[in-house]
Amino acid sequence: MMTSYRPTRMSISRSAIVQNIQNIKRYYEEQNRPIRHFFAVVKANGYGHGMEEVVRASESEVNYFAVATVDEALRLRKMTKLPILVLGPSPVESIPEAVTHQITLTVPSVEWLVEAENQYPREPLILHMKLNTGMNRIGLQTGEEIERAFQLLRNTAYEIEGVFTHFARADEEERSWTDEQVRIFEELLQYFPERPSIVHVSNSAATLRFPEYVYDGVRYGISLYGLPPSPYVETILPIRLIKAMTLTTEVAKITKVPSQSQISYGGTYETKKLEYVATLPIGYADGLRRQLTGQQVIIKGSKYPIIGTICMDQCMILVNENISVGEIVTLIGIDKGEEISVNDWSNSLNTINYEVCTSFSARISRELSQ
Known part of the structure; x- marks a missing residue:
């Protein structure tokens, strides 16, 4: 933490973050569905809580970190030796640096792979392939695109370590949209020549609601910090969330x-x-x-x-x-x-707790407490 003479401070509870991780792990073990790969999502400066403070609190409890950009990953690499996944699209020009710093990138489209294969085919890059099952943001969305991607991969030194999708409405009471995304995901998986070692679909909302969708791991974001993903999910929490x-x-x-x-x-x-x-x-x-x-x-x-x-x-x-x-x-x-609470602020602002947390600026001093 940098020196600050300003009394405006944010204190992040180490024990709260640890308990939030341990509580959900224990819940899954009780469901006989242990979480093999626990992705702590620390993008946007640890959802505004301070990336460094969150990493220090959570590193011993998780086995993968996830961020949104290569720049975030490079900052994070100075703090941890654990694997780091960049969830968003990354410039192809960042591939050599990603390899140097052992950063895992996401395949956002076939076009991205074409450009990568043309420029850096011999880099030993680790990748997770994103499948678009309904979010319609990034990702491959047809069997033909997946087959084309694997044709391109034959000409590279790249390794497809993982495959994932992202739920658009897992925080809503009606679950049919999420179930349909899983159905599409399963259908697209049939086009893979072999199953990647890490298959993951669950964000915080799905992790709290659908243990059956654990696959090989979960991506724990807002609830890592003790906050519910939505007002509805808050009413059905299977575990206690502790605000950090x-x-x-x-x-x-x-x-x-x-x-x-x-x-x-x-x-x-x-x-x-x-x-x-x-x-x-x-x-x-x-x-x-x-x-x-x-x-x-x-x-x-x-x-x-x-x-x-x-x-x-x-x-x-x-x-x-x-x-x-x-x-x-x-x-x-x-x-x-x-x-x-953060939710008091988000209610006053007619927004979500994610936006409140990530709006806190860097000039607020963060410190890790017990």
Whole structure:
């Protein structure tokens, strides 16, 4: 962790991440479906929690990491010796570096393989082939494309270690779409000359809901961090998820503001009487979106609202005379039995917890706690 003189900090619980992994592993063992390959998905800076902190917490519990880009994989390689899978499409020009740093790439299309075979056929590249079964984002989607891909692979030194797909609606109550994606996946697998050693389909939602789709492993993303993939999945969780993130700052200033005074840009809040206003060193450049005006924070076990327009680097909250400069302010987490969660923020913003977490900027200092 870099040195930070700013009191706005994110604490990531090592024990929460470890328990989230162990709990789902134990559940699968109880179902007689042990997880052979556990992919910890740490893309987007560990879903905003801090890649380095998450890797340090989870490395001893998993046997594969997954990210979205080659750049993320190269950063991650400095932190771990475990295998790394790039889930998204990668520029063909990155193949030599991927080989040098033992990074596994995804085959997103036949066209990508044609270009790779033309430019770097002799590189000993490890690949996972993506099959498009309904997400319609990347991946091979017909038997003819798979047969063409394996024809191209004969002219290379590449190894197809794995094959996977991605579910579009596994977090919804109706499961028929997910079952249909599995049916298509199974159909496409018949075109492989031999089954790859790692077959994986389950994201967090499917991992929590469908043990029968474990195949050779699961890709655990949002729930690695103790968060449910959707409100519906939260109602049927088979295990306990433990939130890993706590976000805090400190009161920087207390101002006694006379009645009928305006607060912050645009004067969107006006005092009704003599009021105590605390300034906090966190703003929308940190991920505290402007639409979160009205969202509460916790100080000494009591909740106080954010008032006025949230600024780039600071915001203001309405407090009372009992609050002092230097008091710890919890924006996400638990303090004296009171809690504010990532889901509280996502509900206020009419979005999903994924977006809230990945919006936290790099200038928030992350630290790994027990």
